[in-house]
Amino acid sequence: MTTESKNMSRRKFITLAGAGAGFAAMAGFGMNLDWALNKPEIDTDALGINKISTDVLVVGSGMAGLFAAVKAHDAGANVMMVSKGRLGASGQTPFAKGIFAYDKDKEEISIDEFVAKVSRSALGTNNQAYTRQLAEHSLARVNELREWGFFESSLYNKSFSKPIEERNIPLQERVTITHLIKEDERVVGAAGFSIDEQKVLFYEAKSVILCTGAGGFKPNGFPICDLTHDGTIMAYDIGAKVTGKEWNDGHPSRGENPAACYDGWGDMFEQKPGTTGIEVRHDLGVDMNYMAYMNGGAAQMGPPGMGNQDNKVKGGPFTPEEFTKRDRGDGPPPGGENRKRPPRKEREDGPPGMGRGTVVGGSSAGMSIHKAEGLVPINDKCESTIKGLYAAGDALGSYMAGGIYTQIGSSLSGSAVQGAIAGETAANYSKNVKSHSISTSKLNSIEEEILAPLKREAGYSPAWVTQTLQSIMIPNFIIYIKKENLMRAALAYVEELRDHHVPHLRASNLHELRLAHETKNMVISAEMKLRASLMRKESRCSHYRLDYPEMDNENWQAWINIFRGKDGTMQLEKQPFDTVNQINSVRNKETV
Amino acid sequence: MKTKNYIIKFSALIFTFIVVPLFLYFSGNFERRNILMETLSIVTILAFSLLLSQFFTSRLNYKLMKQIRMVNVVAIHRFIGYIFISVILLHPFFIIVPKFFDNTLTPTDAFVRLITTYNTTGIILGLIAYGIMIILMVTAFFRFKMNLHYRTWRSLHGYLTLLFVITATWHVIDMGRHSNGSYTLFYLLVVATGIYYVMRKYLFKKTAKK
Amino acid sequence: MPIKSIKGCIGCEECIKSCPTDVIRLNPDSKKAEILYPEDCQICHLCRMYCPVDAITITPDKSIPVIVSWG
Numbered sequence: 106m107t108t109e110s111k112n113m114s115r116r117k118f119i120t121l122a123g124a125g126a127g128f129a130a131m132a133g134f135g136m137n138l139d140w141a142l143n144k145p146e147i148d149t150d151a152l153g154i155n156k157i158s159t160d161v162l163v164v165g166s167g168m169a170g171l172f173a174a175v176k177a178h179d180a181g182a183n184v185m186m187v188s189k190g191r192l193g194a195s196g197q198t199p200f201a202k203g204i205f206a207y208d209k210d211k212e213e214i215s216i217d218e219f220v221a222k223v224s225r226s227a228l229g230t231n232n233q234a235y236t237r238q239l240a241e242h243s244l245a246r247v248n249e250l251r252e253w254g255f256f257e258s259s260l261y262n263k264s265f266s267k268p269i270e271e272r273n274i275p276l277q278e279r280v281t282i283t284h285l286i287k288e289d290e291r292v293v294g295a296a297g298f299s300i301d302e303q304k305v306l307f308y309e310a311k312s313v314i315l316c317t318g319a320g321g322f323k324p325n326g327f328p329i330c331d332l333t334h335d336g337t338i339m340a341y342d343i344g345a346k347v348t349g350k351e352w353n354d355g356h357p358s359r360g361e362n363p364a365a366c367y368d369g370w371g372d373m374f375e376q377k378p379g380t381t382g383i384e385v386r387h388d389l390g391v392d393m394n395y396m397a398y399m400n401g402g403a404a405q406m407g408p409p410g411m412g413n414q415d416n417k418v419k420g421g422p423f424t425p426e427e428f429t430k431r432d433r434g435d436g437p438p439p440g441g442e443n444r445k446r447p448p449r450k451e452r453e454d455g456p457p458g459m460g461r462g463t464v465v466g467g468s469s470a471g472m473s474i475h476k477a478e479g480l481v482p483i484n485d486k487c488e489s490t491i492k493g494l495y496a497a498g499d500a501l502g503s504y505m506a507g508g509i510y511t512q513i514g515s516s517l518s519g520s521a522v523q524g525a526i527a528g529e530t531a532a533n534y535s536k537n538v539k540s541h542s543i544s545t546s547k548l549n550s551i552e553e554e555i556l557a558p559l560k561r562e563a564g565y566s567p568a569w570v571t572q573t574l575q576s577i578m579i580p581n582f583i584i585y586i587k588k589e590n591l592m593r594a595a596l597a598y599v600e601e602l603r604d605h606h607v608p609h610l611r612a613s614n615l616h617e618l619r620l621a622h623e624t625k626n627m628v629i630s631a632e633m634k635l636r637a638s639l640m641r642k643e644s645r646c647s648h649y650r651l652d653y654p655e656m657d658n659e660n661w662q663a664w665i666n667i668f669r670g671k672d673g674t675m676q677l678e679k680q681p682f683d684t685v686n687q688i689n690s691v692r693n694k695e696t697v
Numbered sequence: 698m699k700t701k702n703y704i705i706k707f708s709a710l711i712f713t714f715i716v717v718p719l720f721l722y723f724s725g726n727f728e729r730r731n732i733l734m735e736t737l738s739i740v741t742i743l744a745f746s747l748l749l750s751q752f753f754t755s756r757l758n759y760k761l762m763k764q765i766r767m768v769n770v771v772a773i774h775r776f777i778g779y780i781f782i783s784v785i786l787l788h789p790f791f792i793i794v795p796k797f798f799d800n801t802l803t804p805t806d807a808f809v810r811l812i813t814t815y816n817t818t819g820i821i822l823g824l825i826a827y828g829i830m831i832i833l834m835v836t837a838f839f840r841f842k843m844n845l846h847y848r849t850w851r852s853l854h855g856y857l858t859l860l861f862v863i864t865a866t867w868h869v870i871d872m873g874r875h876s877n878g879s880y881t882l883f884y885l886l887v888v889a890t891g892i893y894y895v896m897r898k899y900l901f902k903k904t905a906k907k
Numbered sequence: 908m909p910i911k912s913i914k915g916c917i918g919c920e921e922c923i924k925s926c927p928t929d930v931i932r933l934n935p936d937s938k939k940a941e942i943l944y945p946e947d948c949q950i951c952h953l954c955r956m957y958c959p960v961d962a963i964t965i966t967p968d969k970s971i972p973v974i975v976s977w978g
Contacts, residue, residue, distance in 0.1 A: 194925045194953055259800040260956055262925070278924060300929060323949075325969070330949035331927035364909065365967030367952040374952060377800045568946065569978030572971070616929050616944055728912055728964040792915075795961045807959035816918035816938040874915035874962065 142563050143611040149559050153304040154552065159185040159275075160535040161528070162295055162308050164282050164336060165316030166191065167198035168517055169498025171265050172246065172524030173314045173531070178272045180532035187277045187297070187308065189317075189619075190331055192269065193261030196318035197499070198517070200328045200374055202259075203381045205514035206247040207240040212383050216240045219383055219512075226387045226428050227507025229662055229682045230646055234485040235476070235505040238526070239512070239519050246521035247380055259375050280306060281619045282335065284551050285313060286543055287343040291492035293541040295339075296551045300615045305552050309543055311535035312493040314527045315340060315480065316520075319472050319499035322575050322627050326358030326468030328366045328374075333623040334471075334630040336500040340480050341629070346490045346668040346678075346686065348502035349478030350630070351637040351648045352509075353585055355390015360463035369468070381514030387428035388510035391647050394466050394585035395421035398651075422649045423656060470579040471630065474647055475516035476505040476523075481666050481686050487527035490668075490686065493538065495531045497523035504664065508646035558621040564611030567620035571627065574602060578631050587638050588651045596635045602628050632675060637665045640677050703764040713887070714750035718742050721879050730795075737791040738875065744784035745869060747777050749862065749884070752891030756851075756898070775837075782834050789827075819872035826865035833857050855895055862888055909948035909969045915962045916940050922954035922963060930954075946972070 161177040163170050166188035178184045188195055207216065214222070220236045250256070254264040269276055282297035286307075294309045317336025321329045337347050359369050367374055399421070472478075480489040480496040482503055487495045498520030505519045506512060558564070577598045578584055582591055607625050612618040643657035644650050663679040666686065670676040680686055722742055729735055752758075754774045756767075789811060796804040814820055833854070836843065840850060866888050870881050910930060913922070916939040923931045923940055928947040931940050931954060940962075948969070955963040972978075 190927045191924045194957070195927050199927075199953055200951065258803070260802060260953075262957070263806070279929070328927070328949055328951040330947065362967035362969070364969035365950040367950050367965070368967045375799055375801065375956060566978055568972065569975070572974075572978075576974075616947075619929060620947070728914060730961070734961070792960045796959075799956075801956040802959055810919050810921070810959040811917060814917045814919040816920070816933075817916075818938075820917050872915060872917070876914075 143559075143561050144613050145559055146614045147303065147559070149556050151303075152298075152556070153302070154307070155302075155304050156307045156309065156548075157185065158309040158540060159183050160311045161185070161531045162187065162310035162313045163316055163528070164188075164295060164313060165196065165318060165498075165500070166193065166265070166276070166278070167196040167316060167318055167498065168201070168520035169318075169500070169524035169527070170314075170316035171268070172521050173316050173495075173497055173528035174274050175268045175272065176525040176528030177314070177532040178274055178528075180529045182532035182535050184272075184528075184532075185275045185277070185308070185310075186269065187280045187282060187295075187306075189279070189281050189335070191262060191278050192276060193263075193265035196332055197329060198318075198520070199261055200370075201517040202373055202376050202378045203514035204243075204247055204250070204378060204517040204521070205239070205382075205512055206244045206380045206518060207383065208244050214383060219385075222383075222385045223507065223511045225425060226385050226511045227504075227509055228425065228645055228656065229507075230477070230504060230509070230664070231507030231511070231683075232482075232504035233683055235482075235503040235519075235523070238485060239505055239515055239522050242522040242525065243515075243518040246518060246525060250521070256378055259377050277306075281622060282317075283339070283555050283622045285339045285343050285494065286547060286551065287491065288541060288543065288547065291538075292343070292494040294543055296548075296555065298555055298615065298618065300619065303615065305555055307543065307548055307551075309540065311538040311540060312495060312531040314487075314524075314531050315489075315494070315496040315500045316498050316524060316527075317496075317500045319475065319478060320626070320630060321354075321469055321471030322578050322631065323571055323623075324468055324470040324472075324575070324579065325364035326366050326369055326465075327356055327472070329469060329472060332472075333626045334478075335623065335626050336496065337479055338626040338629050340489065340491065340494060340496070341633075341667070341669060343494075344491060344669060345494060346481035346666045347479060347633070348481045348664050348666045348680075349473050349504070349508070350633040350667060351641045351665060352473040352477050353391055353647045354469040354472040354474060355392075355394060355466070355585065355647060356469040357390070357393060357464040357466050358468035360465050363465050363468065366468070378517075384513045385428075385511050386513060387424050390510075391585055391649050392422045392424070393464075394581050395649060397466060398581055398586040420654060422644060422647075466581055466585065467579045470575075470584055471627065471634070473634075474506060474508055474510065475499055476501065476503050476519050477508050478502055481680070483686050485526075486530040487523050488530060493531075493534065495527040497527035501527075502664075508648060555622075556618075558610045558612035558618055561609065561611045564609040565606050567610055567612065567617060567624040570602060570606050570610060570624050571620070573606075574599070574624070574627055574631060577602075578634070584634070586649060586651050589639065592635050592639050596632065596639070599628060599631045599635060603632060633667050636675055636677055637667060640665055706764070710750060710753060714746045715743060717883060718746040718880075721877075721883060722875060725875060725877055725879065727875050727877075734795065737794065740784055741788045741791060742875060744781040744788070745865070746887075747781045748785065749866075749887045749891065751777060751858075752887075752894055758894075778837065779834075782830060785830060786827075786834075789823075817872070819868055822864045822868040823872060826861055826868050829857055829861040829864065833861060852899065855899055859892065859895060862891065909950045909965060909967075910942050910945055910954065911964045911966050913940050913942060913962050914964070915960055917960055917962075919959060921957040921959065925953045925957040927951065927953065 160182040161184045163174045163184060163186045166186055170186060174184050174186045216237060219240050220233050223236045224231055224233060253267040279301050280297055280299045282295050284296040285292060286294040286296060292313050295313055296307045298305050315336035318332045320332040320334030323330045341347050362368060476499060479500045479502040482488060482501060483490055487497050487501055489496055501523060506515055577595050583595045607628050610621040610624060612621045641648055642653045643661040644654050645656050662682045666678045666680050668676050722739060751774060754770060793804045793807040796802055796807045866884050870876050918938045920933060923933055928949055930944045930948045932943045934941045952965055955965055
């Protein structure tokens, strides 16, 4: 196989070289035809390599990563934190301004009642153990955050740095992790590269906690362009099960300057965070996509997810009765709503981010519901289907809220709660595990994979492949208003990108190298999203099928898990709602 | 005729050190912020340009001195000096003014970051110039208490000024939010002329006496 | 363009670290921040908010690359 693939690439190279000669001839006509030629700005042979050892490796530095690192340290483990961005300033954390805290002295309903209410809104899609855990632990986490000064600034780097610095937890920022490393059926580390130090980095760790957030297709209008499901895809690549891909976050954007997510949210990004109490909703988002689909565009759009329009169309996504009649002013903000937040600009004009005028859909395209997509947990301790691999926050498919927005502000506190639990669990696990030295052959092959786009003599730019993927996936009639034939068509396109473009991604510098790996992850995520959406032949919560508009309780009281089959193909299985995944259970395989 | 002559000279000074920088400010392609910040910017730019004008409101400007009484020249020199040095003294604080109005960094954090970042030559030059400026201001204020000979005083003031002007101008050209080609040219011309005057007065005149 | 200019930079690198999408880099000669990959800017304003000297200007508009058959 290896030889064959080498021959293939050699043949391809010859073809390209021949084409290059042709282009050179045509260049005489004044056309710039060296689009495909890779002109590396850095010498890959000069890139350094570092190997670092730790007990617990925390990947990601948002809310989940913060608590994972702190609690793993406090449980006695050596911890190291590594982030693609900056502590408190990457992923969705910096933009989430509301954090839910269940305070039994202030709330009128008990935790049992809260869990029941969430379950009703979620139409059974939530994992009650995680919903309960959120309520039980949220106040403690919020109090810790308050101690660190979290509520004193709209910027979180300072408050997040406090506990990390106090504990001397090593932190590496602007490091793109691309690979998880599994040997002897357990996780033994991770690998990636540092943009600032121009180095390939290997981490030997007894356990790894993915706090890598969710992701999207680098959509316009939502601050998730650094989130490309990296953790999910890395874990999928080493055999982990992932879930929740069929659900959709339905955030719209303003018709004018739709890419300007800061402007879209008024001045919310500059507000200090605040806490929220119990307020369970059923915020669809996808209902607006349905309306736009039926009405033929955004012209008469009202606020998202909120039903008050005169031009309400028949049919569409189902909202449980008790969650329809609400005095709504706001759509679901990123990471939650904050009731104590000072009034925003434009408040009277509509929901945050809308203002006056038309709205357009798909600002968060590619993202599922917070906490619904990600690694499948095998218990309520954030443990994944791979030994030693944990996930927390949006990287964990905990179904804490279900396939729909339920409790306001729970996204941020859920990340805090799960991060803490994952940290403690991983630290305890690491105590009984011997450190493992990753084999040289593995290191070499991974290094080769990481740097491949830099070494290609020609290829496609990540920006172009991403743009093409966006055109395939983001249209309303593909990702939101789903139907069999169009999803099959999109899947064919995505498979083409997967098989014939991803292997030819090129990079001329480390910025582009990061984009190349992100693009690969987005393409695989798109495939997951389409396959899961095809498999779920019903409509429920934020998943809407035009060809199966009804909820099917007989067949679909189940989550969809996705994993890589032995032949390398994508496999899907059902897992009944609110059950625990048994790794060795009989798999109800269903390949779409 | 004499009166008219110095009016023309004053007009020339005002034109060079107020009208020209203002013109460069309004004609330049700069990002405009809110009125408060733009006002502070203009005040800072004018303060710096008027500080540069000090070369020409001193004994160096021999002709002007002859036309109006020396006392008046010194009064103008002193007035511009104290007023606008205080603006320049405050300008590092102007920069962090927006931090008082938002929830991002605290003004203190921003200011500490500002004066403890030593990556760029601009900041280091700025800090040096700031230090020299304070020495200039203090020595000028206590000039008569120091009991210096006039010539010693003048050398001290002159050479400190030279050092200050060079570091400060370099700082402005390197760091200035409104630094562009036109401003750079303007500052360089003014500074070169000023230095030429000082040098002529201090070095060549002295040599001539020997 | 989204992130438009950096004027009056003191070289503290706050914006470089805070940019989620690696748009800004330190110029090795001037030691100041420069906008290197504006096409990847997500217009989230984190750089501007972290900047201690209010040096960054961002506009809400964004132009996308033209559609081509390969690239």
